[in-house]
Amino acid sequence: MSRVVSLAPPRRPGPDLGELLSRVVRGDQEAFAALYDAVAGPVLGLVRRVVRDAAQSEEVAQEVLLEVWRTAARYRAERGEVLPWVLTIAHRRAVDRVRSAQAAADRDRRAAAASQAPAFDEVVEQVEGRLEREQVRRCLRTLTELQRESLTLAYYRGYSYPEVAQVLGAPLGTVKTRMRDALIRMRDCLGVAA
Amino acid sequence: MNALDPHTLTGAYAAHALDPEERDAFERHLGHCPSCAQETAEFAATLARLGAAETVTPPPELKARVLAALPGVRQEAPQLARTARPRARPARRAPRFALAACLALALGAGAVAVQQHREAERARDRAAALARQQQTVAALLTAPDARTATAATAGGGTGTVVWSAARDQAGFLATGLPAPGPGRTYQLWYDDAGTMRPAGLLPTGSGTLLLTGALDGAAGVGVTLEPAGGSAHPSGAPVLLLPFS
Numbered sequence: 001m002s003r004v005v006s007l008a009p010p011r012r013p014g015p016d017l018g019e020l021l022s023r024v025v026r027g028d029q030e031a032f033a034a035l036y037d038a039v040a041g042p043v044l045g046l047v048r049r050v051v052r053d054a055a056q057s058e059e060v061a062q063e064v065l066l067e068v069w070r071t072a073a074r075y076r077a078e079r080g081e082v083l084p085w086v087l088t089i090a091h092r093r094a095v096d097r098v099r100s101a102q103a104a105a106d107r108d109r110r111a112a113a114a115s116q117a118p119a120f121d122e123v124v125e126q127v128e129g130r131l132e133r134e135q136v137r138r139c140l141r142t143l144t145e146l147q148r149e150s151l152t153l154a155y156y157r158g159y160s161y162p163e164v165a166q167v168l169g170a171p172l173g174t175v176k177t178r179m180r181d182a183l184i185r186m187r188d189c190l191g192v193a194a
Numbered sequence: 195m196n197a198l199d200p201h202t203l204t205g206a207y208a209a210h211a212l213d214p215e216e217r218d219a220f221e222r223h224l225g226h227c228p229s230c231a232q233e234t235a236e237f238a239a240t241l242a243r244l245g246a247a248e249t250v251t252p253p254p255e256l257k258a259r260v261l262a263a264l265p266g267v268r269q270e271a272p273q274l275a276r277t278a279r280p281r282a283r284p285a286r287r288a289p290r291f292a293l294a295a296c297l298a299l300a301l302g303a304g305a306v307a308v309q310q311h312r313e314a315e316r317a318r319d320r321a322a323a324l325a326r327q328q329q330t331v332a333a334l335l336t337a338p339d340a341r342t343a344t345a346a347t348a349g350g351g352t353g354t355v356v357w358s359a360a361r362d363q364a365g366f367l368a369t370g371l372p373a374p375g376p377g378r379t380y381q382l383w384y385d386d387a388g389t390m391r392p393a394g395l396l397p398t399g400s401g402t403l404l405l406t407g408a409l410d411g412a413a414g415v416g417v418t419l420e421p422a423g424g425s426a427h428p429s430g431a432p433v434l435l436l437p438f439s
Contacts, residue, residue, distance in 0.1 A: 025272065029264055036257055044256070045248035058256055065260045066267050073272040080235045084242035091245065095210045136247040154211040155244055161211040180205030187240040 014038055017082035024072040032069055039083060040065065043090045050094035050158045060097050064090045095158040139189035147182035150175050204230055208237035254344055254354055254369070330404045331365030334358055343414075343436045347371055351399060355415045355436040362408040364393075364415060364438075371399035371433070374419055381420040383428060384412035385435075395424045414438050 015034055023031035043064050048057040067089050075085050140148055149168055153159045159167065165175040186192075200223045206212050207220050224231050334340060334356050344354040351370035357363070366382055374380055379397040382405055383390035393405040393415065405415070414437035418428040 025269070027269060029261070032264065033257075033261060036260060040252045040256065041249040042246045044252045045250040046245035048250060049248045058253070061252070062256060062260055062263070066263055069264055069269065070267050071270055073270050079231075080239055081242075083246065084239045087242040087245040088238050091241070092210050132243070133247040136244055151205075151209065154206070154209040155241055159211065160213060161206045162213075164211065176206045177202050179209060179211065180202055183205045183208065183237045183240055186244070187236050190240060190243050192236060192240045192243065
């Protein structure tokens with residue numbers, strides 16, 4: 001018995017996040033706890049992908065979840081689903097964190113500690129999660145290299161587009177349009193409708 | 195801001211790759227450009243798929259910390275939705291305290307569930323037993339070498355094991371596991387190099403248990419579903435396996 005076994009749960013209709021969020025607006029902490037259960041894994045996963053450092057990622061994820069509590073009234077159902085709204089907040093805060101000079105110093109200081117981080121954070125190896133990841137990877141493979149790198153450097157690494165342009169040795173304007181082209185292809189490949 | 199057509203900025207905007215000046219200019223443009231707003235929303239939904247593909251299992255302490263911080267965070271009223279946003283700076287708490295809080299929350303929920311399904315007397319006994327278990331397991335968390343491991347089950351819910359080598363004791367916290375069903379119970383086992391040693395019964399899907407017996411060099415803890423009263427050996431595949439590592 002050397003590893004944690006996590007079998008795949010059947011895909012169940014999740015809670016109605018819009019309904020939960022409307023209760024959160026009214027200060028319902030129980031609804032927030034249920035919303036937390038639905039979004040905390042994606043939030044922490046995305047933040048970790050961008051921020052890397054485990055301790056900082058948890059701090060940022062906590063800020064994100066409290067921002068959801070604080071600003072729930074800003075959510076507009078006609079502009080999209082709840083999870084994209086939450087993950088937009090998560091991504092913005094993760095990017096803010098990696099772009100602050102202070103974070104750079106912290107990251108260096110904590111680099112050693114990170115290697116001893118506890119193993120709480122293994123990626124959820126559920127079939128459902130794997131399928132989602134596979135689908136995203138499959139669609140990323142349909143992009144041109146410049147599209148893919150423009151998108152993933154910006155989204156998963158938190159690079160600004162001038163940083164992306166510098167890393168790729170491409171003109172600024174080209175990088176901006178490639179990011180948009182990449183997202184149009186990903187949108188169509190993943191069958192996303194807003 | 196350069197002379198690029200703002201319509202082409204939707205991608206960089208959605209990926210938070212614009213500098214603040216460009217972002218603000220683009221947001222002003224968004225207000226007058228329904229097709230840009232539509233595309234931006236679609237891109238946000240697309241990027242959410244990329245984000246969700248990175249899903250991890252958050253540590254239980256994070257939930258305890260976030261829930262504990264809620265009362266100190268004032269919610270915006272709907273009509274104030276457009277005001278400047280101050281940053282939430284929740285108070286830090288020591289992880290072990292937070293885990294203790296999490297434990298208390300979970301136990302509270304378990305106790306409530308028990309009360310609702312009870313006959314008066316049995317429930318009172320059970321609540322008292324739970325309270326003792328809670329205190330003991332919470333006390334285990336104060337051991338300087340206390341450690342935890344958490345895993346999710348196939349049927350939903352999570353199990354957390356808390357252990358201290360110095361105290362030679364372990365506790366188990368179940369949160370939202372499926373109810374064992376009539377005439378069934380969860381049974382805990384110490385894993386002695388592959389041999390399962392009975393370590394106690396948990397008849398509910400949410401609750402806590404101080405494991406019977408010492409760690410005694412066990413490699414981890416397993417959880418199985420057994421007939422009420424428990425078994426001498428596991429009768430089926432474990433629902434959860436939590437290594438002491």
